[in-house]
Amino acid sequence: MADANPDAVDSEAVTSQSRARRLTRRAAHGVARPAAALLHTYGTEHAIDGTVLVSALIAVGWKYETDLEVFLFTLGTVGVFWLSHIYAGVVAGSGSAGRPREAVWARVLATARHSVGMVLAMLLPAFFLLLAAVGVLDEYVAYYIALWVGAGILAVLGYVNAARRRKRWPLRLLNAAATSALGLIIIWLSTLVH
Known part of the structure; x- marks a missing residue:
């Protein structure tokens, strides 16, 4: 049996990390947007x-x-x-x-x-x-x-x-x-x- 391709494993890890970063940014943006809107409203x-x-x-x-x-x-x-x-x-x-x-x-x-x-x-x-x-x-x-x-x-x-x-x-x-x-x-x- 051949070993798994190391490039493929690295590619999957990078894809997984990239996906996790995108989800984290979305979650932070999802919290930041309402907070910014509330702060903007309170600043009127x-x-x-x-x-x-x-x-x-x-x-x-x-x-x-x-x-x-x-x-x-x-x-x-x-x-x-x-x-x-x-x-x-x-x-x-x-x-x-x-x-x-x-x-x-x-x-x-x-x-x-x-x-x-x-x-x-x-x-x-x-x-x-x-x-x-x-x-x-x-x-x-x-x-x-x-x-x-x-x-x-x-x-x-x-x-x-x-x-x-x-x-x-x-x-x-x-x-x-x-x-x-x-x-x-x-x-x-x-x-x-x-």
């Missing part, structure tokens, strides 16, 4: 505005007795603000020169899609408030986590923006701290007017 002006709004609403929500009440107050207020953005987008865009015959529902959907970051900004803080509502977390712990999540989101966005500009890590951290600190000042000012 609507999501940043929503993050500040949600944090301010939670900060003034201390007057409610339970985290469920804070959650419902935040949900209702963000819902009204989101509808206001959609309304403004539809009215401002109706009959514009670029879209003279665009259907109203198409404009509603386009504006809702464009401003969905405002609603997404509420998800993480709301998650912690709901954990308290179902008894998984202590109400004070959940309230303070939900309150500080916004500052964390703003810090991450500051870091990512600096990374996109190819800044070194000390400047990335400085940008994260500055973005978060400015956001906290705006959140504080928002609580004063509510």
Whole structure:
């Protein structure tokens, strides 16, 4: 009997390794794509505005007795603000020169899609408030986590923006701290007017 051709064995190993690398890249790309899309959505002006709004609403929500009440107050207020953005987008865009015959529902959907970051900004803080509502977390712990999540989101966005500009890590951290600190000042000012 003849021995197996060493070139054929090497070829199969290379093919197997190549296939494994492709699968690994696809898996990484499959995870990276949704993560990049989520980061992009959180990086929109609507999501940043929503993050500040949600944090301010939670900060003034201390007057409610339970985290469920804070959650419902935040949900209702963000819902009204989101509808206001959609309304403004539809009215401002109706009959514009670029879209003279665009259907109203198409404009509603386009504006809702464009401003969905405002609603997404509420998800993480709301998650912690709901954990308290179902008894998984202590109400004070959940309230303070939900309150500080916004500052964390703003810090991450500051870091990512600096990374996109190819800044070194000390400047990335400085940008994260500055973005978060400015956001906290705006959140504080928002609580004063509510």
